[in-house]
Amino acid sequence: MPELPEVETVARGLQEEIAGRSILSVTIGKSDFIDDPGSLEKELPGRKIRTVERYGKFLLLRLANREKAGASEESALLVHLGMTGLLMPRAVSEPQAKHTHVVMQLDDGRELRYVDARRFGRMAYLAGEKLQTELRRFGVDPLETRLEEFTKSIHGRRARIKALLLDQHVLRGVGNIYADESLWKARIHPAHLGARLNQGQLAGLYRALQGILRKAIVLRGSSISDFLDAEGMPGDYQRHHRVYDREGKGCVRCKTPIRRVIVAGRSSYFCPQCQRAPRGWRKARQAKRAKQARARPNSGRTRSDNQM
């Protein structure tokens, strides 16, 4: 799942590979994940890719203006990889992978291909004020923000810390894996309310989050099932996961089996010993489960989740 470290890895790879190249033409297949497919076909051909940057979980292909038009309007192709998106340059001769939806022919004989089985990604060509408005919707970059700013964005929020970490309008770039890993490192249960965390906890979370993101970038991200970088290589950080996808396995700090619960609608992995639940959380959860069981009497037991 591409989160900040994975997208950063792809952005660096693409910057190396395709910055300075021009797009000759665009071919679009399925387009339901593209904001305005027509604008890509109209605006991209003939444009040079100046730089490739990461913005939260988006790839930002910043484009040079056409020579004739004097306007100095900023423009970019935004690409969100969703869950299964891949963006990589390939030789024209290479067979197209299944689920290839966008192909951009480049001026060096290669093609920049977007492949996305589930199409949970997003693509949009944006320029000028529209681009600025779109970028302003998102929160601060967790690697650029200072502790005071981070604290301010969390403190005074009544949502659960897990929800806040995942909210791209609060912080841009954090997803489920790095939220859980950071909370484990900082010993904070995902169901705690942001407003209830003290200065020490927030400082610890800030350091944990930055440290984990930086290390994950060095290791070129986590490859759980689909992620590949711009060169088609998987990342290595999944070998360093302490809680994510480790349900039932021992916490590396205290050997307590890692558990998985739903917090803020997302599965959340944590150590019940190192990360103590907030007051009332267990009881509220049990009550909710009982209510669900009453609503659906035939679904009392689900498939046993065996550990890998």
Added chain:
DNA sequence: CTCGATCCCTGGACGC
């Protein structure tokens, strides 16, 4: 403001 529910989509895991 915050919550849960719902939808989007497909491959993979699982039960039979």
Added chain:
DNA sequence: TGCGTCCAGGGATCGA
């Protein structure tokens, strides 16, 4: 082997 069912997961959106 194959078919049906469930599920993951980021994000938008809607109603409570």
